[in-house]
Amino acid sequence: MVRVGGIVFIVGAVATLVTVAPLFLGTEPFPPIAYAVCMLMGLGFLIAGAGILRSIASQRREARSTASRSAAA
Known part of the structure; x- marks a missing residue:
């Protein structure tokens, strides 16, 4: 789960960089779906956190x- 969360986080981070780039380049902004893909960064963070807690x-x-087996013996 931690690896999957890391991959999803990286995809969201790249999407965030791509959607912010037009602001600096002065070009047309991307459609709203591109901004929705940026939410994967937070989702990846949550997945990785859940994987760590599970571990x-x-x-x-x-x-x-x-410990219980060694105490019983």
């Missing part, structure tokens, strides 16, 4: 099960 929870469960 933390998995590692905690594994550590608890290991």
